[in-house]
Amino acid sequence: xxxxxxxxxxxxxxxxxxxxxxxxxxxxxxxxxxxxxxxxxxxxxxxxxxxxxxxxxxxxxxxxxxxxxxxxxxxxxxxxxxxxxxxxxxxxxxxxxxxxxxxxxxxxxxxxxxxxxxxxxxxxxxxxxxxxxxxxxxxxxxxxxxxxxxxxxxxxxxxxxxxxxxxxxxxxxxxxxxxxxxxxxxxxxxxxxxxxxxxxxxxxxxxxxxxxxxxxxxxxxxxxxxxxxxxxxxxxxxxxxxxxxxxxxxxxxxxxxxxxxxxxxxxxxxxxxxxxxxxxxxxxxxxxxxxxxxxxxxxxxxxxxxxxxxxxxxxxxxxxxxxxxxxxxxxxxxxxxxx
Numbered sequence: 001x002x003x004x005x006x007x008x009x010x011x012x013x014x015x016x017x018x019x020x021x022x023x024x025x026x027x028x029x030x031x032x033x034x035x036x037x038x039x040x041x042x043x044x045x046x047x048x049x050x051x052x053x054x055x056x057x058x059x060x061x062x063x064x065x066x067x068x069x070x071x072x073x074x075x076x077x078x079x080x081x082x083x084x085x086x087x088x089x090x091x092x093x094x095x096x097x098x099x100x101x102x103x104x105x106x107x108x109x110x111x112x113x114x115x116x117x118x119x120x121x122x123x124x125x126x127x128x129x130x131x132x133x134x135x136x137x138x139x140x141x142x143x144x145x146x147x148x149x150x151x152x153x154x155x156x157x158x159x160x161x162x163x164x165x166x167x168x169x170x171x172x173x174x175x176x177x178x179x180x181x182x183x184x185x186x187x188x189x190x191x192x193x194x195x196x197x198x199x200x201x202x203x204x205x206x207x208x209x210x211x212x213x214x215x216x217x218x219x220x221x222x223x224x225x226x227x228x229x230x231x232x233x234x235x236x237x238x239x240x241x242x243x244x245x246x247x248x249x250x251x252x253x254x255x256x257x258x259x260x261x262x263x264x265x266x267x268x269x270x271x272x273x274x275x276x277x278x279x280x281x282x283x284x285x286x287x288x289x290x291x292x293x294x295x296x297x298x299x300x301x302x303x304x305x306x307x308x309x310x311x312x313x314x315x316x317x318x319x320x321x322x323x324x325x326x327x328x329x330x331x332x333x334x335x336x337x338x339x
Contacts, residue, residue, distance in 0.1 A: 033277050033292040040296060044303030051306045059183055061298050066177075066187040067092075067246045069294050071269040073191070073198045074242025076290045077235045079273055081214045082282025083142040085239050087131060088269060090153030093262035095124040095247035097157040100165060100257025103173060107166025117173070121244045127153065128240020132233035157259045165256040176252040187249040194242065198287040211235060215282025271318045272297045297321075 045052040071088055078085045101108055102116035112119065127149065134145050168174060179186040202208040210231050213221040222228055250261045276293025278285025300321070301314050 030277065030289075033275060033289055033296065036275070037292055037296050037299070040299050040303060044299070044306060047303070048306040051303060056302070056306075061295070061302055062184055062188055064302075065294055065298050066185065066191040067250050067265065068268055068272065068298070069191040069291065070194060070242050070246035070249065071265055072272050072290045072294050073194050073287055074239040074246075075269060076198070076273055076278055076285065076287050077202070077211050078142070078239050079278055079280060080211050080282055080285055081232060081235060082218070082280075083135075083232070083235075084280075085131075085146045085236070086143055086266065087127070087146040087150030087153060087240075088243055088266045089262045089264075090150030090157070091124055091127050091240055091243040092247040092250065092265055093259040094127070094153035094157040095120045095244035096251040096257040096261055097160040097165075097259065098123050099248055099251050100168070101160050103168060104170040105166035105168050105256070107161065107164070111170070113170070113172075117248055120248055121241060124244020124247065125237050125241040128236040128238065128243075129233060131240070132236030135236070136229040136232055154259055161257065165258050167256045168251075174252050174255065177249060178252075187252065190245070190249070194245065195287060195291055202286055207231060207234065212283055215284075217283075267315065268297050268318060271322050274322050 041052070041057070050056065071092065075085045075088065099116055099120035102110045102112045102119050104111040104113075110116070131142075131145050131149050134140060134149075135142050175186065176190070177185050177187050181189055202211070210221065210226055210228075213226065214228050214231060218228055246265070247262060251257045254261050272293035273285070273290045274280065274293070275296050276285070276289035276291065278289055278293075297318065300317060304314060304317065
């Protein structure tokens with residue numbers, strides 16, 4: 001009897017040990033992005049003390065993150081479901097090009113004012129809807145659907161200006177970027193506002209909880225009677241809308257619309273999401289973590305400039321960071337195929 005008791009006690013201790021190990025790992029995974037953020041700030045501060053100046057950390061870095069942050073806010077829920085959105089560059093650029101057609105400019109006769117922004121955003125949301133619909137109805141993997149739609153958007157975007165874009169003449173619209181509030185562009189505050197909305201949806205609504213549920217186990221989620229197809233379509237609409245908003249902001253900064261303004265936005269966004277602690281397999285992560293990831297990527301890029309490192313190394317460094325982050329996150333589990 002005593003032996004049985006000791007055996008039960010040993011089993012209980014083993015369960016407790018495993019539970020404690022899981023808690024430690026979860027704590028480590030949850031706060032590691034913050035540790036990395038603090039570390040990279042201090043490393044570049046040691047290399048070049050000017051990097052730690054408040055005007056650099058507060059203004060120069062936060063001044064540049066609006067487009068990346070908006071894209072990341074859009075794709076994070078997609079990744080939380082275990083899906084992927086590779087149409088980012090196409091949708092962002094296409095939205096800017098649609099805006100360039102309907103806002104006051106030197107090439108077309110249209111002047112829809114704020115209505116041009118609404119048309120552009122509606123177009124981006126509709127593209128997201130189409131992507132979600134194709135995915136759930138035809139049962140195609142999202143990386144194929146979004147990759148193809150992204151290239152379609154690039155082609156359509158190029159057709160809107162046929163190689164010669166018109167310059168915006170609507171100065172009010174350009175205040176979206178050049179207007180300042182507490183020394184930061186209005187666009188940055190807009191991105192922060194979208195971050196708050198995304199956080200509230202993620203943590204305090206049924207849709208948010210169901211996004212996590214789909215990412216953890218879609219089949220079980222369906223067994224509970226949840227319409228996973230509807231959630232997926234809504235999430236892709238959200239992703240399209242956020243990418244569209246990023247395109248509007250990028251166009252306001254540039255002063256005209258070309259597809260090239262969205263070039264190179266996909267990989268930094270994915271880097272930020274992964275480094276921030278959102279698993280590519282879904283179910284773990286969130287927009288606040290992705291925001292920390294955006295800051296890490298922005299600070300590393302700015303820090304390399306302050307350290308005198310050639311800008312051509314930035315993408316290589318981002319790729320290395322993604323690889324390390326994925327290895328750490330998947331150290332004791334196998335990745336499943338992206339849905």
